[in-house]
Amino acid sequence: MKVKFLPMDVEHEVKPGQSILDLAQQNNLHIQSVCKGIPSCAECRVYLKEGETNVIPPSDQELDLIGTAYFVDQRRLSCQLKCFGDVTVDLTEQLEKQENHRDKIIDNNQRFKENSHARLGNILDEQE
Numbered sequence: 001m002k003v004k005f006l007p008m009d010v011e012h013e014v015k016p017g018q019s020i021l022d023l024a025q026q027n028n029l030h031i032q033s034v035c036k037g038i039p040s041c042a043e044c045r046v047y048l049k050e051g052e053t054n055v056i057p058p059s060d061q062e063l064d065l066i067g068t069a070y071f072v073d074q075r076r077l078s079c080q081l082k083c084f085g086d087v088t089v090d091l092t093e094q095l096e097k098q099e100n101h102r103d104k105i106i107d108n109n110q111r112f113k114e115n116s117h118a119r120l121g122n123i124l125d126e127q128e
């Protein structure tokens with residue numbers, strides 16, 4: 001059985017009982033995970049695009065985290081998402097999160113450099 005990951009449009013063979021998060025990480029596809037699948041962070045949500053009938057329904061523990069929105073938008077916790085047939089999941093939201101995180105790091109580094117330069121500049125100015 002296969003899992004197709006969008007928007008990359010790549011497919012990987014999934015083992016019985018293996019979570020989508022585990023499969024993605026095994027294949028270097030980014031899905032954010034803070035709790036490593038406890039589940040408690042809800043950061044690992046993915047859209048289940050196809051194969052709704054090929055996945056194990058969300059547990060009460062998962063529903064406590066994702067709420068009933070799942071029934072509307074088909075977003076599941078990838079650490080809890082296990083399938084018994086082919087499925088397609090969309091990682092677009094995960095890629096956007098990764099991009100936003102990267103932008104924040106770049107902004108913070110830029111701010112740090114500017115602040116450091118400003119402080120160093122003040123010290124140099126005082127020495128003159």
Ligand code: FES
Nearest residue numbers: 037039042044079
């Ligand atoms: S990795 Fe934290 S809830 Fe899935």
